[in-house]
Amino acid sequence: MSTNRHLIIPGIISAVLAVIGDLLVVFVLHLPPGHATTAANDDTFTGQVFAIISWSVGAAVVTYAVYFLVLSKRTTEAPATQHAYLRSHLVLQTAWIGTCIVLVMFAAGLGVVALEGQTSPNLVVPASALASGATHDPLIIQVIGQQWQFTYRYPQYGGFETQELRLPTGRLIQFDVTSLDVSHSFSAYQLAVKIDAIAGVNNVGYVYVLNPTVIDVRCGELCGLWHGYMTDVGSQAGRALTPSQFSAWLSYAQRTFGPEEHNLPKFALTYYPTPLTY
Amino acid sequence: MSQTATVGTQVPGTFSARRLFLSQNLLTACIVGIVAGVVAYWIGAQLDTTDNGDGGILLGYIVGAAGFMVTFGFANDLILRLRGRPSVSIVKSSEGRTWTEYFSISLDHKVVGVQFAVGVTLMFLLAGFQAMMIRTDLLFPNGGPWPAGQYTTLVGLHGLMMMFVATLILIGAFGNYFVPIMIGAKRMAFPRLESFAFWLVPLGALILYSSIFAGFGGGFNTGWYLYAPLSVEARAGMDGAIVGFAFIGIAASIAGINLLATIFTMRAPGMTWSRMPIFVWSMVAVEFLSALAPPVLAAALIMVGMDRAVQSSFFEASAGGTTYLYEEMFWFFGHPEVYIFIIPAFGIAMEILPVFARKPLFGYRLGVAGMMGVSLMSWFVWNHHIFTSGIAPGLRPFFMTATELISIPTGVVFLCLLGTLWRAPLRFKLPLMFVLALFFNFLIGGLTGVFLSDVPLDTTLHDGFFVVGHFHYTIVGAEIFALYAASYFWFPKITGKMLNERLGKLHFWTAFIFFNTTFLPMFAVGYLGMLRRSPVYAANLHGLNVWISVNGFLFGISNLIWVINIIYSWVFVKELAPANPWESRSLEWQLPTPIPADNFDRIPTIVSGPYDYGDANARPVAEWPDSGAFPSPFPAT
Numbered sequence: 001m002s003t004n005r006h007l008i009i010p011g012i013i014s015a016v017l018a019v020i021g022d023l024l025v026v027f028v029l030h031l032p033p034g035h036a037t038t039a040a041n042d043d044t045f046t047g048q049v050f051a052i053i054s055w056s057v058g059a060a061v062v063t064y065a066v067y068f069l070v071l072s073k074r075t076t077e078a079p080a081t082q083h084a085y086l087r088s089h090l091v092l093q094t095a096w097i098g099t100c101i102v103l104v105m106f107a108a109g110l111g112v113v114a115l116e117g118q119t120s121p122n123l124v125v126p127a128s129a130l131a132s133g134a135t136h137d138p139l140i141i142q143v144i145g146q147q148w149q150f151t152y153r154y155p156q157y158g159g160f161e162t163q164e165l166r167l168p169t170g171r172l173i174q175f176d177v178t179s180l181d182v183s184h185s186f187s188a189y190q191l192a193v194k195i196d197a198i199a200g201v202n203n204v205g206y207v208y209v210l211n212p213t214v215i216d217v218r219c220g221e222l223c224g225l226w227h228g229y230m231t232d233v234g235s236q237a238g239r240a241l242t243p244s245q246f247s248a249w250l251s252y253a254q255r256t257f258g259p260e261e262h263n264l265p266k267f268a269l270t271y272y273p274t275p276l277t278y
Numbered sequence: 279m280s281q282t283a284t285v286g287t288q289v290p291g292t293f294s295a296r297r298l299f300l301s302q303n304l305l306t307a308c309i310v311g312i313v314a315g316v317v318a319y320w321i322g323a324q325l326d327t328t329d330n331g332d333g334g335i336l337l338g339y340i341v342g343a344a345g346f347m348v349t350f351g352f353a354n355d356l357i358l359r360l361r362g363r364p365s366v367s368i369v370k371s372s373e374g375r376t377w378t379e380y381f382s383i384s385l386d387h388k389v390v391g392v393q394f395a396v397g398v399t400l401m402f403l404l405a406g407f408q409a410m411m412i413r414t415d416l417l418f419p420n421g422g423p424w425p426a427g428q429y430t431t432l433v434g435l436h437g438l439m440m441m442f443v444a445t446l447i448l449i450g451a452f453g454n455y456f457v458p459i460m461i462g463a464k465r466m467a468f469p470r471l472e473s474f475a476f477w478l479v480p481l482g483a484l485i486l487y488s489s490i491f492a493g494f495g496g497g498f499n500t501g502w503y504l505y506a507p508l509s510v511e512a513r514a515g516m517d518g519a520i521v522g523f524a525f526i527g528i529a530a531s532i533a534g535i536n537l538l539a540t541i542f543t544m545r546a547p548g549m550t551w552s553r554m555p556i557f558v559w560s561m562v563a564v565e566f567l568s569a570l571a572p573p574v575l576a577a578a579l580i581m582v583g584m585d586r587a588v589q590s591s592f593f594e595a596s597a598g599g600t601t602y603l604y605e606e607m608f609w610f611f612g613h614p615e616v617y618i619f620i621i622p623a624f625g626i627a628m629e630i631l632p633v634f635a636r637k638p639l640f641g642y643r644l645g646v647a648g649m650m651g652v653s654l655m656s657w658f659v660w661n662h663h664i665f666t667s668g669i670a671p672g673l674r675p676f677f678m679t680a681t682e683l684i685s686i687p688t689g690v691v692f693l694c695l696l697g698t699l700w701r702a703p704l705r706f707k708l709p710l711m712f713v714l715a716l717f718f719n720f721l722i723g724g725l726t727g728v729f730l731s732d733v734p735l736d737t738t739l740h741d742g743f744f745v746v747g748h749f750h751y752t753i754v755g756a757e758i759f760a761l762y763a764a765s766y767f768w769f770p771k772i773t774g775k776m777l778n779e780r781l782g783k784l785h786f787w788t789a790f791i792f793f794n795t796t797f798l799p800m801f802a803v804g805y806l807g808m809l810r811r812s813p814v815y816a817a818n819l820h821g822l823n824v825w826i827s828v829n830g831f832l833f834g835i836s837n838l839i840w841v842i843n844i845i846y847s848w849v850f851v852k853e854l855a856p857a858n859p860w861e862s863r864s865l866e867w868q869l870p871t872p873i874p875a876d877n878f879d880r881i882p883t884i885v886s887g888p889y890d891y892g893d894a895n896a897r898p899v900a901e902w903p904d905s906g907a908f909p910s911p912f913p914a915t
Binding site for chain 1: 421426427429430499500501503505507508511512595596600601602637638639640641642643644664666667668674675678679682683685686689690692693695696697699700701702703704714717718721722725726728729731732733734735737738740741742805806807809810811812813814816891892893
């Protein structure tokens with residue numbers, strides 16, 4: 001009887017704590033990165049689910065441990081004469097492992113579902129982007145990382161290169177990310193995008209923007225001396241614009257940056273530095 | 279005619295300059311090592327086909343280290359055997375041990391354990407000081423007092439040195455010291471290799487730190503990952519990082535092989551697998567990783583060195599190489615590496631718990647299965663470190679699922695904790711307090727790992743401070759707290775003195791509180807977009823960063839309290855500890871303090887497991903042969 005009581009009471013306490021914490025997570029916490037893109041929606045939702053699971057599991061373990069610690073204060077140190085101390089308990093161990101498996105497979109399933117949506121072997125289109133009705137005619141933006149700045153080329157509009165990242169809402173965006181030297185990482189926080197820029201490689205990623213937003217771009221892979229300063233934030237931040245605003249910007253950009261295009265290398269998916277010769 | 283080992287010993291009380299400079303000792307080894315290194319540097323610089331001298335520096339480090347090791351005496355036995363002479367006996371002298379043995383090649387695993395403990399703790403303090411410098415810089419959102427180049431070097435040095443510490447502190451210090459005793463053996467399987475593994479450590483640390491000097495390039499700017507192609511193109515300071523890291527990897531690999539051989543072949547009669555202490559089981563689980571993973575790292579680092587020195591093109595994209603080769607090889611080592619950190623911590627926690635719970639460890643077999651399961655599965659998850667690198671899309675669901683599955687065997691240790699605490703007449707001593715704190719910290723660390731294992735969510739969190747919080751909770755919160763627990767637990771057996779209780783409680787509360795107040799907010803700043811290895815960050819995160827830095831300084835001070843406690847208790851306290859202050863049933867506590875050089879005059883026969891606390895009818899762990907010289911075993915309860 002007392003064994004059951006000492007197992008049920010902490011169970012009730014942890015259930016109450018779990019419910020309180022889970023309500024805080026859902027209604028108060030406002031987990032990042034927000035709702036600017038379908039990917040950001042996914043991340044926010046997944047983060048909430050994981051926070052709920054983690055808080056519930058953590059609260060249960062800590063509650064039981066603290067309860068047992070308090071209980072131990074009332075336990076005298078006397079050798080057991082009636083029964084031996086418990087060394088294992090098959091049902092308990094099986095239930096513990098079974099619960100872990102269920103939670104883990106649920107988490108894994110959630111992640112796989114969010115990852116699903118491959119349209120061809122080389123392209124990974126987030127399912128959420130497809131589900132939102134995005135077309136298969138993406139706006140291609142090439143992101144070029146180099147020590148120590150990002151630049152952006154728009155091959156469908158003459159291949160001009162700019163240091164301003166601008167993209168429209170309501171259209172599938174395809175980022176072609178590459179590097180001219182060492183490894184960088186194109187990290188666009190509000191878009192929930194992080195794609196490594198690797199020399200000689202074209203890394204493709206997709207996003208579908210729902211709402212206009214500021215886009216803080218930072219380099220997410222240590223790339224040398226000024227890695228921390230390889231950012232487009234503040235006044236230089238990228239922007240997701242409404243379609244009409246984007247059209248206006250496109251006209252301005254083609255006028256301003258287009259004439260320089262003939263000085264640039266011809267657009268390609270990857271660029272090498274001049275090959276080494278011996 | 280056999281010869282006894284006299285390497286590094288001097289007749290106490292007499293000093294002879296001739297003997298000092300003509301014998302094999304630390305001084306002559308350093309001199310020869312430096313001279314050999316300089317000569318090799320000059321030769322390498324002549325042969326170097328590039329214009330930045332890497333070939334010379336790399337050759338200088340390697341030949342210098344070899345010269346040190348040979349002069350010190352590690353090749354003596356090999357040369358004797360090549361000449362057809364009998365090898366040196368490994369019988370140790372059990373009397374007249376002086377302090378000089380701690381600065382020489384010792385074939386006593388206990389001496390090597392203390393060498394590891396002191397040496398690696400010094401490295402821990404140095405790297406911790408660098409952490410304080412990093413947090414100083416992060417007091418300012420637009421860049422702090424250190425120039426950008428120094429900040430990246432600080433980050434790399436702190437990370438890499440802490441990797442050295444985390445790899446070796448538990449295995450090297452407590453594994454080497456206690457595993458042979460716990461299994462009833464007189465020595466390790468390969469005592470010379472064990473000492474060799476230790477001496478690689480100061481060599482590796484010195485070589486790493488030499489990289490910060492201007493002549494060697496003024497540091498390295500790649501962080502501890504040493505990602506190519508940045509590491510291929512970095513200035514000369516990178517060479518020290520490469521060689522130092524490789525040496526530590528080799529040391530870990532050697533320690534792994536040694537411990538595995540010892541545990542498999544040298545257990546006392548009656549020490550069946552089910553009677554083995556769970557700390558020894560943790561050594562078995564970890565040594566498969568420690569023996570097999572670092573060679574992959576060494577291979578990757580050799581390739582980086584070759585790309586730097588002789589323009590091979592493993593990682594240079596413009597010459598046909600690929601970055602992915604480095605990333606995959608590095609993390610194939612890198613993920614088992616982090617389980618090398620945590621598995622001994624679990625072993626120590628589960629070893630200490632029943633002693634202070636005064637009841638058997640709950641789920642002994644489950645705990646063993648958990649650690650072995652973690653060890654096995656850790657080979658199958660490494661791509662979760664590079665989800666955003668552009669790896670083949672089909673790999674991502676597999677590694678995500680495998681990473682989440684590994685939390686199942688990891689979680690069973692919490693069942694062992696709860697089951698052991700259930701109705702336990704606990705003794706709230708310092709080792710137990712640190713073990714409880716370890717479990718609390720690891721709960722947070724482990725749960726946050728699940729966030730990172732989800733590929734879409736990792737897109738937001740990768741390479742940010744959420745990751746920094748996660749691994750500090752697991753490595754510092756669990757492994758370093760296991761170090762604290764083990765130090766309070768085993769200090770009386772190693773030194774014969776107790777650590778001061780009052781200072782210990784001050785250390786515990788300052789460490790536990792300030793550790794959590796430092797690293798818990800990192801999850802918030804990471805989630806809010808602050809990325810790693812950058813001295814600048816968004817202005818709205820300034821307040822949180824100041825909080826983290828200040829609490830980080832306080833956590834650093836708590837470590838100083840621990841060190842002060844150790845020095846004070848070891849050097850200034852005269853009162854001796856009892857032979858078994860914790861009333862533990864484990865074999866090492868049945869021996870007198872200090873433990874004799876050969877551990878056991880005659881090997882005992884093991885008749886019971888070590889966790890039968892609370893049972894009045896429990897047999898003692900071992901039956902001792904009638905020698906008359908040994909104390910009788912401590913009562914079972």
